[in-house]
Amino acid sequence: MHLSRRSTLASLSRWAALLAAQRVLSAPNAGLTRLANPRFESDPFALGVASGQPRPRSVVLWTRLMADPGQAGAELPPALIPVTWQVADDDNFARIVRSGTVLADPAQAHSVRVLVEHLQPARRYCYRFLAGGVASPVGRTRTAPAENADVDRLRLALASCQHYEQGWFTAHREIAGQDLDAVVFVGDYIYDSSNRRFLLRAHEAEEPCTLDEFRARHVTYKRDPDLQACHAAHPWILAWDDHEVRNDYAGVFGDEETGSPQEFLRMRTAAYQAYFEHQPLAPDQLPGATGVRMHDRFRWGRLADLWMLDGRQYRSPQACNAPGVAGGHVRWHCHALADNQGTVLGADQERWLQDGLRSATGRWKLIGQSTQMSPWGLPGPDGRKLVYSDGWDGYPAARTRLLEHIATHQLQNVVFLGGDVHRHVAARLRANPDDPRTPVVASEFVTSSITTAGLPESLMSLIRRSNADILHARSDERGYMALDVTDRSLHCVARATGFPVLAHAQLHTQARFRVDSGRAGPQRE
Structure with missing residues (x-):
């Protein structure tokens, strides 16, 4: 059967949407065990930390929990793992300004991302993650200035x-x-x-x-x-x-x-x-x-x-x-x-x-x-x-x-x-x-x-x-x-x-x- 280029594109777009929808529908974490006290045989933060999307009042923080990436076949358990995040004014985290806990989901490779809101514009912050008694490396980020601010x-x-x-x-x-x-x-x-x-x-x-x-x-x-x-x-x-x-x-x-x-x-x-x-x-x-x-x-x-x-x-x-x-x-x-x-x-x-x-x-x-x-x-x-x-x-x-x-x-x-x-x-x-x-x-x-x-x-x-x-x-x-x-x-x-x-x-x-x-x-x- 001959299909026009337009109908072919439309068909493929619908197929792409179905694939993406199946990806989302496969992601829910219902029924997964939550590990209250996870234990790690190696550094779970071996992939580091990152921040992005600086806005005047918010920034996104990222990390991914992972078993030793140098060990072939190493895997974390197929369970939800609680991860605490902290944002502070100082390197020593004596002045924590925002914090919370998120769940690292195996459906997303135990990666976590946090949209941290209610921050101050044009400020530098330190951040880190904690899981199973292990602390991540400290990251540094900053927010954008207020939208009406005069910026040098x-x-x-x-x-x-x-x-x-x-x-x-x-x-x-x-x-x-x-x-x-x-x-x-x-x-x-x-x-x-x-x-x-x-x-x-x-x-x-x-x-x-x-x-x-x-x-x-x-x-x-x-x-x-x-x-x-x-x-x-x-x-x-x-x-x-x-x-x-x-x-x-x-x-x-x-x-x-x-x-x-x-x-x-x-x-x-x-x-x-x-x-x-x-x-x-x-x-x-x-x-x-x-x-x-x-x-x-x-x-x-x-x-x-x-x-x-x-x-x-x-x-x-x-x-x-x-x-x-x-x-x-x-x-x-x-x-x-x-x-x-x-x-x-x-x-x-x-x-x-x-x-x-x-x-x-x-x-x-x-x-x-x-x-x-x-x-x-x-x-x-x-x-x-x-x-x-x-x-x-x-x-x-x-x-x-x-x-x-x-x-x-x-x-x-x-x-x-x-x-x-x-x-x-x-x-x-x-x-x-x-x-x-x-x-x-x-x-x-x-x-x-x-x-x-x-x-x-x-x-x-x-x-x-x-x-x-x-x-x-x-x-x-x-x-x-x-x-x-x-x-x-x-x-x-x-x-x-x-x-x-x-x-x-x-x-x-x-x-x-x-x-x-x-x-x-x-x-x-």
């Missing part, structure tokens, strides 16, 4: 793409030691795949497909001491990209190797569940029948608004692929690239972002999303550009809609923050990125990867020469970006080290840029 500074670290096998998380070690308000992580927290060419330390197994396998992959990453230190030092604000599930997946479709659409959706549901279990996400973000709400907005007083976008869950399949197949490719003659129906964000999220940008009152409008917005295609033999179809170059109409919205409403101080492409980038963004005659309306900074290999520098040189609005681009070094936002300007420092990143690598400053308030486009410092 916002200091962020921008990070992305941490392939465990390709190096050590030295950048996280440096970030952990910085005086920051938050870490903005824009995707590829784990990697589903391997690349034997760059193997320095191994994943625990082959590509994950099931819930238990995705949980094991997250455990491999969470055990890294530098990553743990960075989570314990700062609140994190997270977006995801593709490698949390499969490379270049789009919405409800994977590539040819992921099997049928139903098999891919089953795997995606497992991946989403494992991601939720291992991140400081709010309790109401449990994967459900309508998917997972990942896009969000954060405010930092009157100084800045930050939107975090989901560029995977609602994405259209990449242009010029076989029907029902996702995956990025270098495209040359692909007329479907101009399809006005193509979307990265989905119609609802796109409207939500546009409405929010138009009504925002903060001086700076920061947009965190997973990849590079500015064009970086190469000229082909006949003058047409060769573009990679998984990036914004593969969705030019969607990109133009967003940037023209910024231009039409004369929005000031819009800065896009991206990752994914494994290079430090500073670029201008025009109302129509393919037309150099249109005005510059926004700025862009893209962080290099924490560890993952980038393009050869010879190719990057050609990309820079072919795209005049790219002011800086280097893919030969790994690292992160430090952002310092004030009322008058936004400063960006690209921190970097060589590839591969070794355990005792040192970072240096690769480049410095600033954006002056009221003037779109980065300027080199």
